[in-house]
Amino acid sequence: MAATALDRRYMAAAIRFSRRHHGLTGTNPSVATLIVKDNVIVGRGVTAIGGRPHAETQALLEAGEHSRGATAYVTLEPCAHHGKTPPCANALVTAGITRVVSAANDPDDRVAGKGYAILRDAGIEVVTGVLAEEAADELAGYLIRSSRKRPEATLKLGLSTDGFIGRKGEGQIAISGPISRAQAHVMRAETDAILVGIGTVLADNPQLTCRLAGLEHRSPIRIVLDSHLRIPMDSELVKTAATVPVWIAARADADPAKRQALIAAGCKILATETDCGTTALPELMDDLAAQGISTLIVEGGAVVAASFLEEKLVDRIVLFEGPVELGEGGVAAPDLRSHMAHEFKLLYESRFGDDRYSEYVRPL
Numbered sequence: 001m002a003a004t005a006l007d008r009r010y011m012a013a014a015i016r017f018s019r020r021h022h023g024l025t026g027t028n029p030s031v032a033t034l035i036v037k038d039n040v041i042v043g044r045g046v047t048a049i050g051g052r053p054h055a056e057t058q059a060l061l062e063a064g065e066h067s068r069g070a071t072a073y074v075t076l077e078p079c080a081h082h083g084k085t086p087p088c089a090n091a092l093v094t095a096g097i098t099r100v101v102s103a104a105n106d107p108d109d110r111v112a113g114k115g116y117a118i119l120r121d122a123g124i125e126v127v128t129g130v131l132a133e134e135a136a137d138e139l140a141g142y143l144i145r146s147s148r149k150r151p152e153a154t155l156k157l158g159l160s161t162d163g164f165i166g167r168k169g170e171g172q173i174a175i176s177g178p179i180s181r182a183q184a185h186v187m188r189a190e191t192d193a194i195l196v197g198i199g200t201v202l203a204d205n206p207q208l209t210c211r212l213a214g215l216e217h218r219s220p221i222r223i224v225l226d227s228h229l230r231i232p233m234d235s236e237l238v239k240t241a242a243t244v245p246v247w248i249a250a251r252a253d254a255d256p257a258k259r260q261a262l263i264a265a266g267c268k269i270l271a272t273e274t275d276c277g278t279t280a281l282p283e284l285m286d287d288l289a290a291q292g293i294s295t296l297i298v299e300g301g302a303v304v305a306a307s308f309l310e311e312k313l314v315d316r317i318v319l320f321e322g323p324v325e326l327g328e329g330g331v332a333a334p335d336l337r338s339h340m341a342h343e344f345k346l347l348y349e350s351r352f353g354d355d356r357y358s359e360y361v362r363p364l
């Protein structure tokens with residue numbers, strides 16, 4: 001039987017539920033499962049913090065005997081491999097589930113179609129691709145890292161009404177209001193890492209942590225593109241490196257004494273450079289993915305943003321446009337409009353107080 005309108009409603013609920021552990025499941029995606037019997041949700045599960053147990057195991061545990069003859073809604077194809085837990089596909093079979101409705105397919109080599117095969121071989125009716133686009137958006141970090149071996153990159157920009165991101169020599173300027181600021185910190189809580197160029201560190205001395213009450217422990221890894229290790233030892237980043245990780249992408253021949261001092265202060269130095277000595281973004285992104293980073297926010301400044309766009313490494317653009325005019329001395333944003341017109345589509349728009357918020361995605 002094809003998917004019904006009710007199937008789509010349960011799947012939409014499952015996708016919303018999967019957000020609960022977004023950013024908390026390590027390299028494993030945050031997946032959700034709902035078990036529904038006679039139009040009642042009898043079990044729910046979301047991938048546990050740290051990545052295990054998987055969503056299905058927990059939903060089945062909650063549903064108990066009610067799983068017999070029930071439908072399972074899964075936001076990702078159930079796994080087929082023996083990891084630290086037995087395969088979820090087998091667990092669904094054993095529990096007596098008779099119908100599985102799935103949203104996204106799992107590109108992991110150990111799964112990729114094998115999960116569905118286990119279910120079908122056991123006589124379970126399987127419907128795939130229900131709200132696939134919505135689920136893929138939620139799972140973007142995992143899907144991009146698995147298939148392209150790099151993190152999902154979100155370019156975040158605060159823009160004035162006249163299209164500037166700041167004013168030269170004036171450090172951090174408040175362009176957007178308090179609701180935007182809170183939203184930006186929620187983004188930090190949900191992402192694995194945040195990246196800036198050394199110019200931003202020298203101009204603004206940012207902390208790049210999540211400073212929302214109760215979420216301070218969810219600050220991302222802070223990454224700086226700093227070929228010549230110019231980062232000041234008394235910068236906010238270096239001063240806090242022992243508590244919230246700081247990774248610095250530098251040239252191999254950068255000052256060895258400074259390198260040692262930074263390592264002693266708790267920073268990690270990444271060696272990613274091209275023959276001509278500049279930081280190579282595609283190699284850096286490969287390296288970050290290999291180190292388990294699935295989601296990355298690119299937060300400044302204009303040169304770094306432009307390089308990411310040029311290299312086609314941006315998957316999502318998030319704009320906070322405040323009611324401020326910067327005029328003379330404004331630092332221009334990268335040429336977003338041409339990229340957005342050709343490569344991205346508008347996903348969501350809202351108002352945050354006096355600010356306009358918009359989110360663009362590159363179709364997968």
Ligand code: AOF
Binds near residue numbers: 055
């Ligand atoms: C599921 N349900 O909730 C999640 C799945 O290291 P392991 O054994 O935990 O396996 C990680 C893989 O499991 C991951 O790459 C992805 O294929 C799948 N994630 N699968 O059935 C879940 N989070």
Ligand code: ZN
Binds near residue numbers: 078
């Ligand atoms: Zn599983």
